[in-house]
Amino acid sequence: MALSTSIHLHWGHMFSAAGRSVVVGGGVFTVRCFRKRFSTGASAIEMYGLAMEALRKASDARRDEEDRRQKEQIEAIERQREKSMRRTGNGHRLQRPRDETAQPKDRAAGIAMVKKIVQQTRHPGYVEVEEHTKTRKSSDVDETIPPSDSQSEDAWLAIARERMEEAALRQGHPLALVRLGNLALEKMSTGESSESKAKPLVDLEKCSKWEEDSPLDLSVLVNLLHGKDSGSRDVALYMYENAGERGSAEGWFNLGHLLWEAPDGKERSLTAFHRAMDLGDPDATYFLAAQYLASDEVGGEEGETLSATFHRSSRPSEVDGISLPSFAECHDELRQYGYRLLHQAANRHNHGPALHHLALLHYQHNDDEAEFARLLAAACRSGNAESLFVRGHSHYTGADGHPLDPAAALDDFLGAAGGGHADAMVSAGAILHGGVREKDGTVVVARDQPRAFQLYQEAGEAGSKEGWRNVVSCYASGEGVPKCVQTAKYIAKTMLGFEDR
Numbered sequence: 001m002a003l004s005t006s007i008h009l010h011w012g013h014m015f016s017a018a019g020r021s022v023v024v025g026g027g028v029f030t031v032r033c034f035r036k037r038f039s040t041g042a043s044a045i046e047m048y049g050l051a052m053e054a055l056r057k058a059s060d061a062r063r064d065e066e067d068r069r070q071k072e073q074i075e076a077i078e079r080q081r082e083k084s085m086r087r088t089g090n091g092h093r094l095q096r097p098r099d100e101t102a103q104p105k106d107r108a109a110g111i112a113m114v115k116k117i118v119q120q121t122r123h124p125g126y127v128e129v130e131e132h133t134k135t136r137k138s139s140d141v142d143e144t145i146p147p148s149d150s151q152s153e154d155a156w157l158a159i160a161r162e163r164m165e166e167a168a169l170r171q172g173h174p175l176a177l178v179r180l181g182n183l184a185l186e187k188m189s190t191g192e193s194s195e196s197k198a199k200p201l202v203d204l205e206k207c208s209k210w211e212e213d214s215p216l217d218l219s220v221l222v223n224l225l226h227g228k229d230s231g232s233r234d235v236a237l238y239m240y241e242n243a244g245e246r247g248s249a250e251g252w253f254n255l256g257h258l259l260w261e262a263p264d265g266k267e268r269s270l271t272a273f274h275r276a277m278d279l280g281d282p283d284a285t286y287f288l289a290a291q292y293l294a295s296d297e298v299g300g301e302e303g304e305t306l307s308a309t310f311h312r313s314s315r316p317s318e319v320d321g322i323s324l325p326s327f328a329e330c331h332d333e334l335r336q337y338g339y340r341l342l343h344q345a346a347n348r349h350n351h352g353p354a355l356h357h358l359a360l361l362h363y364q365h366n367d368d369e370a371e372f373a374r375l376l377a378a379a380c381r382s383g384n385a386e387s388l389f390v391r392g393h394s395h396y397t398g399a400d401g402h403p404l405d406p407a408a409a410l411d412d413f414l415g416a417a418g419g420g421h422a423d424a425m426v427s428a429g430a431i432l433h434g435g436v437r438e439k440d441g442t443v444v445v446a447r448d449q450p451r452a453f454q455l456y457q458e459a460g461e462a463g464s465k466e467g468w469r470n471v472v473s474c475y476a477s478g479e480g481v482p483k484c485v486q487t488a489k490y491i492a493k494t495m496l497g498f499e500d501r
Helices: 042-088 100-120 153-170 174-189 194-198 204-210 218-226 232-245 249-260 266-278 282-293 300-312 333-347 352-366 369-381 385-397 406-418 422-434 449-461 465-477 485-496
Strands: 443-445
Touching: 042 153, 042 174, 153 174, 153 204, 174 232, 174 249, 204 218, 218 232, 232 249, 232 266, 249 266, 249 282, 266 282, 266 300, 282 300, 282 333, 282 352, 300 333, 333 352, 352 369, 352 385, 369 385, 385 406, 385 422, 406 422, 406 443, 406 449, 422 449, 422 465, 449 465, 465 485
Parallel strands: none
Antiparallel strands: none
């Protein structure tokens, strides 16, 4: 295999998730249950707290079990390699599996080995892949996993579910209702067995006992669970709507997203988003802003639904007072309203994606670099990773109203990397890999190849192919990590699909 030793600076798609190209309603549906802006009884709060504590213990138990399984898997790999080495008398070469058709079966184990290798190289006790296949030190065990009670994850989840059901269905706790809705969707999306799917989402016997005391109409839920044509989605809709009616913006927001993808669900969806916005939800405000701004791109029944919802729904009084920029004055009333909502989400709620979207609108329509830089800076202050990545690019190239400043570019890339932005990890790593100097030799950014290598690893683990390519390059050249061509080949083969040549 020919191993490249070149390092790639990754810019990604600068404006791919902003402006009108933003996809707000489609894609992966991320449910929420965070904020609390309602009042409820003490018993409901207590029961919800007990459920959350059980969920935390379940999480602890899961992490312990994952660590145990990973340890067993890696030790099994080590034993197999030791056995292979004894047969061949070669203690330094990663053996090619004899059965080439069996390689896909070994991929998961190989990826686990790669991740263990890159974890080790972050610490002074670096062990090359050949050494790693021979020995295992006690220091390799992750000591950061918090201790948990002896019960299994399943046992704690059962306790959490029982308490969550009581908080939601008997007491009407809004966040508990949202969580049960999320659980219903999870049951729908995971590939469960037919026997598992036949089990009810909630305890029907308890529902019957709670009907008289509950603030909810549990007879509707019972009918849904008994109905042949009704499934987990209907239960989720029930949970979210009841949570919304009891003051949960998350309930309305999740209801809106779930209905958005349903046939003939747009009208109810938009109404739900408006209800969430009325409760001060910034994500719902931004969602509606994006829909109204793009109203000129939709027609037919969907366009009529959007227009009807606009005219029927209440509008925050402060929104009407927001002045329009010159490029928005020629818009129709729906798009003007969309701009005002965007302004509201950005400036009142400090909503990072809304600030980013607003910045790009001014850049694209106004060609106003100063306003673009101001709004982008505000989006960066909100912690929006995409904004930090874009500003980092602008600083690195000295464009779009930003001075040429590699040090500032590095700071922005590192900030975006901290927010999980894989392309920013690669770009920050590339700057640190080579360092930056002025023409007179003055150091602007000191070279730090070990730190660059770590960033490439993190990018690879976050799903970046460019990150893994740079990890391979570092191992092949010995830059930032002890040189090990065998490890480079192993990672290239396992993570990038490259074969020995």
